[in-house]
Amino acid sequence: MAQTVPVGQKWWSGGRSPFNVEYGKLMMWYFLMSDAFTFGAFLISYGTIRFSSSSWPNPNEVFKSFPFIGEMTVPLAFVSLMTFILIMSSVTMVMAVGAGQAQDRKAVMKWMFLTILGGLAFLGCQAWEWTHLHNEGAWWGRNPFMNIDGTQSSTNFTNFFFTITGFHGFHVFSGVIINTIMLIKTWRGDFQRTGHYLMIEKAGLYWHFVDLVWVFVFTCFYLL
């Protein structure tokens, strides 16, 4: 359902943006496209290697631990918690964008703060998961898990896992930094002075993209 525009509007005859968005936002979209292809290349190379292997470790066996419950195993519970945190922080980000459109500085600050908390919680979870897998002997070049059919597995599994979740975690980390800068700028009243909160929308696009990538990482590593 596209935006309603006057009938006969000539978008390409000059004088206005044919995309009806601000320049910076359009460029953010194009940056995200290029980033999507980077992640796509990673995930598709993972898929190619997986298709060329005769077997692969079982994610339900590898990712079955949860902090503070000891030896009890709950397959995939921890990673669902991480997914929930990221979706939730996407919601608070949309709320911040909405508050920005209503020029409500206090509300923007509140929602941005919650978004940053969500990002930090996600990073904390990932740090725990990496530490846990590292303690089990998994790292780049080391794979203690055997294949699902009981055969010897290669290190492809751990190499791809740590590279791709690491690259995604790095994106989350930069997102948290960007959101923190936006929070400080909101707090200083910079956006109140310029009269619009478009920077919040651009930071929001980046943050949702991080969530979007996680959806694919989640499927590729934990479900398939």
Next chain:
Amino acid sequence: MSSASPTSADFGKDKSSFDSKAVWRTFWILLCITVFELIVAIVYYETHFFPKHILNGVFVIMTLAKAFFIIAEFMHLGHEIKNLIMTIAIPACLFIWFLIAFIWDGSSFHDLRMRYDKYQYEQSKTKVKPVEHKEEGKKPGVE
């Protein structure tokens, strides 16, 4: 056009488009899909009730549905004008070719290895003993 070219401020004043109800609806859709995926994955792990490759198809469709909702609602692309939607959607179609070509290549490589690489073929038939990897009550971060 008589007026000067648009500035950023012209795009920042649009407050009519924000709808928090739609945001929460999207949130519930995403959450339900994720919970459903998990339940299916765990039930499959316990019972193996279904061929895995059909299940993988279900997971991929669910993932694409989630991606659609995030892009259309959270990233607001569904509410932009068609020009912008197309400038994103058409290049993204490259992924279809990208995926088919590489997955095909991977599976062909697998077939070749199984046919001509004796070592790989034997490895794929030899079971190994399961390795015990316990944490022995170690806390994360403590060596």
